[in-house]
Amino acid sequence: MANPFRGQVIKLYRTLLYLGRDYPQGSAYFKERLKSAFMKNKDVTDPDKIQKLVARGNSLIEELEAMCFLRKYQVMKKKYSEPKKM
Amino acid sequence: MSGRVLVGVKRVIDYAVKIRVKPDKSSVVTDGVKHSMNPFCEIAVEEAVKMKEKKLIKEVVAVSCGPQQAQETIRTALAMGADRGIHVEVTGKDYETLGPLQISKIMAALAKKEEAQLIILGKQAIDDDCNQTGQMTAALLDWPQGTFASEVSLEGDKIKVVREVDGGLETIKINIPAVITADLRLNTPRYATLPNIMKAKKKKIANMKPADLGVDITSRLEVLRVDEPPQRQAGVKVETVEDLVSKLKEAGLV
Numbered sequence: 001m002a003n004p005f006r007g008q009v010i011k012l013y014r015t016l017l018y019l020g021r022d023y024p025q026g027s028a029y030f031k032e033r034l035k036s037a038f039m040k041n042k043d044v045t046d047p048d049k050i051q052k053l054v055a056r057g058n059s060l061i062e063e064l065e066a067m068c069f070l071r072k073y074q075v076m077k078k079k080y081s082e083p084k085k086m
Numbered sequence: 087m088s089g090r091v092l093v094g095v096k097r098v099i100d101y102a103v104k105i106r107v108k109p110d111k112s113s114v115v116t117d118g119v120k121h122s123m124n125p126f127c128e129i130a131v132e133e134a135v136k137m138k139e140k141k142l143i144k145e146v147v148a149v150s151c152g153p154q155q156a157q158e159t160i161r162t163a164l165a166m167g168a169d170r171g172i173h174v175e176v177t178g179k180d181y182e183t184l185g186p187l188q189i190s191k192i193m194a195a196l197a198k199k200e201e202a203q204l205i206i207l208g209k210q211a212i213d214d215d216c217n218q219t220g221q222m223t224a225a226l227l228d229w230p231q232g233t234f235a236s237e238v239s240l241e242g243d244k245i246k247v248v249r250e251v252d253g254g255l256e257t258i259k260i261n262i263p264a265v266i267t268a269d270l271r272l273n274t275p276r277y278a279t280l281p282n283i284m285k286a287k288k289k290k291i292a293n294m295k296p297a298d299l300g301v302d303i304t305s306r307l308e309v310l311r312v313d314e315p316p317q318r319q320a321g322v323k324v325e326t327v328e329d330l331v332s333k334l335k336e337a338g339l340v
Contacts, residue, residue, distance in 0.1 A: 011281075014280060015279065015280045018279075018280040019279075019280075021120075022102075061279075065277045065279075068277075069274075069275075069277065071102075072101060072102075072125060073125075073270070075101055076101065076125050076212075076270060077270060079212075080270060081270060
């Protein structure tokens with residue numbers, strides 16, 4: 001794996017792993033999928049391909065943040081905004 | 087106003103965790119259970135940080151009371167943009183009986199010590215659902231309060247607060263200094279990403295004990311028992327409308 005990308009990829013993995021702790025369907029499930037997704041591409045050497053995969057990973061960060069946030073506030077809203085029954 | 091804002095943040099059991107009661111019914115299981123910042127406190131932090139970004143205030147100080155782990159919650163607030171933290175150390179039995187009255191005494195003492203102009207708290211914690219700390223803090227300081235805030239705007243030396251009340255929305259204008267409690271719709275808190283958490287490690291967290299602030303944290307409350315909510319009864323299916331009507335009559339509902 002090209003050296004300049006090693007840092008980026010590791011950083012990406014750590015950030016995704018951290019976000020996965022709040023994954024709605026369970027952090028263990030997320031960790032498994034994350035690991036296998038990264039392992040699948042571990043032999044890629046073409047810098048262009050690596051860039052593309054890293055970019056995909058970065059957009060996944062935004063998706064995850066939105067998803068975890070949405071889920072949390074859905075639950076909160078349900079618990080705390082129900083109209084009071086008389 | 088170009089002052090200092092205190093934000094209280096509480097470490098609670100994560101919203102997604104299924105709560106279990108201890109077999110001796112004394113309290114809820116907390117060992118090894120995932121904890122995170124109270125969601126309403128996240129909203130409070132976000133509001134304070136937004137004010138700082140708009141240059142309406144100068145400094146955001148995150149405060150948390152509890153054992154060593156409370157520092158994690160402060161770090162999350164720092165990662166969201168707070169400038170520094172204050173950890174008021176309370177452990178063991180004292181921590182088990184720590185409640186809104188003691189917290190508000192601590193917040194009031196800190197507000198005086200730090201010369202804060204605004205205190206922003208979450209409206210309630212998702213573990214005890216007290217909804218008392220903001221109100222008590224304002225009373226102890228003799229400051230006005232804007233609770234259940236869904237909109238906050240600074241107007242000169244006053245604050246306009248839109249409050250979520252049973253009948254709809256109430257808009258009030260209160261003097262500064264004041265206490266605000268955040269409701270769900272106040273804002274959308276930002277995520278404390280890993281890079282921000284790393285950067286936040288450079289920010290300072292001051293350590294102190296309630297005694298240092300001259301606060302007595304003995305509780306006037308004793309928890310007698312904690313029970314799980316009753317199991318939901320299974321529903322009953324009926325074959326005909328007559329059956330339904332007779333069942334309703336049996337239950338005294340028609």
